[in-house]
Amino acid sequence: xxxxxxxxxxxxxxxxxxxxxxxxxxxxxxxxxxxxxxxxxxxxxxxxxxxxxxxxxxxxxxxxxxxxxxxxxxxxxxxxxxxxxxxxxxxxxxxxxxxxxxxxxxxxxxxxxxxxxxxxxxxxxxxxxxxxxxxxxxxxxxxxxxxxxxxxxxxxxxxxxxxxxxxxxxxxxxxxxxxxxxxxxxxxxxxxxxxxxxxxxxxxxxxxxxxxxxxxxxxxxx
Numbered sequence: 509x510x511x512x513x514x515x516x517x518x519x520x521x522x523x524x525x526x527x528x529x530x531x532x533x534x535x536x537x538x539x540x541x542x543x544x545x546x547x548x549x550x551x552x553x554x555x556x557x558x559x560x561x562x563x564x565x566x567x568x569x570x571x572x573x574x575x576x577x578x579x580x581x582x583x584x585x586x587x588x589x590x591x592x593x594x595x596x597x598x599x600x601x602x603x604x605x606x607x608x609x610x611x612x613x614x615x616x617x618x619x620x621x622x623x624x625x626x627x628x629x630x631x632x633x634x635x636x637x638x639x640x641x642x643x644x645x646x647x648x649x650x651x652x653x654x655x656x657x658x659x660x661x662x663x664x665x666x667x668x669x670x671x672x673x674x675x676x677x678x679x680x681x682x683x684x685x686x687x688x689x690x691x692x693x694x695x696x697x698x699x700x701x702x703x704x705x706x707x708x709x710x711x712x713x714x715x716x717x718x719x720x721x722x723x724x725x726x727x728x729x730x
Contacts (some may be wrong), residue, residue, distance in 0.1 A: 567636030590623025
């Protein structure tokens with residue numbers, strides 16, 4: 509179970525809000541969300557093993573508010589990876605859809621995995637409106653080797669240049685540490701560069717060299 513994974517809960521699962529009490533209507537919204545069979549997203553976790561921190565974002569009609577909640581792990585009956593890019597293409601204009609389809613094929617051809625999170629994913633999951641004219645497309649790409657890393661950075665950079673909307677997201681390394689792909693692309697050949705790392709339980713600063721050491725050195729495109 510990792511950040512951006514989708515967690516499905518049993519209807520009626522008890523929960524609390526991470527930041528204390530919330531308005532009663534928000535309690536109703538979360539309960540109704542679960543009752544409709546919609547997933548929440550796995551977020552950064554505390555060190556407690558009996559509880560699980562999950563989040564959802566309400567649609568634009570309900571204020572597009574992000575709600576962070578805490579559940580018992582036993583109430584989760586299914587964990588699935590982030591939504592596949594292909595399941596979101598119908599929501600995009602033809603040009604953007606074509607770019608994203610090519611991006612997905614190129615990323616998967618390297619053996620890396622790719623998923624969508626953020627407003628585009630929420631729209632695909634719920635059928636509700638989340639995006640606006642300035643909304644980004646957020647992708648999570650898991651890499652295991654240096655070859656995959658460089659290949660994915662090239663593909664993401666090419667796609668970003670072809671899109672009218674901003675292409676954001678993260679590259680995630682085998683240990684679970686993730687970094688903005690744009691930030692990484694800007695210092696790929698500067699191993700001493702310090703990056704903002706989003707881990708499974710915290711956010712920290714690490715040198716690029718520490719991330720590269722977690723990868724398999726052999727290129728997948730030898």
